[in-house]
Amino acid sequence: MLGNLYDERLSTLHLDDFSRSVPDGAARAELRRRLGAILGFVAGTGEKVLRAFGEQHLVIGAPIVYFSSPRVAQVAMHVNRFSAHEAWAWATRYGATLDALGYTFDRIIVRRFEGAATDRFVRVWRRDLTRPLRPSIIGHLRRARGTTTVGVGKVANLAHDGDFSWTASCASNDEALSIVEELRSSDARSLVVIATLDDFDAIHGHGRDPSGFARALTRFDVQVRDFVSGLGEFETVIVTADHGNDPTAPGHGHSREYVPLLVFSGDRRIDLPAEGSSLTTVASLIGHLHGERTGQVTT
Known part of the structure; x- marks a missing residue:
């Protein structure tokens, strides 16, 4: 199924630690219904996630979603698929949908990457969408x-x-x-x-x-x-x-x-x-x- 997987090889973390931040099967289906195709939903490092999903993303254009810690979601999109404005707008909608579904996170890291081959993907742009869970x-x-x-x-x-x-x-x-x-x-x-x-x-x-x-x-x-x-x-x-x-x-x-x-x-x-x-x-x-x-x- 499209992006609906967790590959143990991608991660040094365990999804049990992410139960309140990684959407379950029903929530993933609802996210895709509202936002369209989404790849990933894995816990792991950006380098490994791009190797696993980067080329598929280039073909179908679906954003890649992954989790680097229990309260930090990341979204990755190729520069040829999403402009900076489009990437930020999509991540904002994704965050609002996660919030509506009851999943907790401190921030969403929005990344754009470039490259044409699996071993040449490089992250070149980043912006962070934070949630004011409590006053700093x-x-x-x-x-x-x-x-x-x-x-x-x-x-x-x-x-x-x-x-x-x-x-x-x-x-x-x-x-x-x-x-x-x-x-x-x-x-x-x-x-x-x-x-x-x-x-x-x-x-x-x-x-x-x-x-x-x-x-x-x-x-x-x-x-x-x-x-x-x-x-x-x-x-x-x-x-x-x-x-x-x-x-x-x-x-x-x-x-x-x-x-x-x-x-x-x-x-x-x-x-x-x-x-x-x-x-x-x-x-x-x-x-x-x-x-x-x-x-x-x-x-």
């Missing part, structure tokens, strides 16, 4: 406390509407850090800046470039040292990541390892949980530094 700490600080919130780099595409006061795009780690440095002179009464250093992910990580990754990391070490050496009395810098991306790992997907959580502060000692730290801990810390008492961190 960034959006809360902006709305409730008047904090100026700025997103630099790819993070701007991942946030919920209204999280950031304004955003800035950048083409490199150096440009992102330059923007952050300029913002330090802002006259905002309260300021939160979140910047993504995408060279580590998109270029050196997914590109499997160990030498480039090492050079970028060495440069970042110097930049961090210079940055934190001049922290003001009320400035705090947090360095972390949301996943690994080992440039020596097989394939081109994310790898699984521990990520750093480094905190530098100009005027206070910050004690984090000894175990179990996560991005929730980071959100708690940001809130705590701006007067939100969550109990997860102390200063």
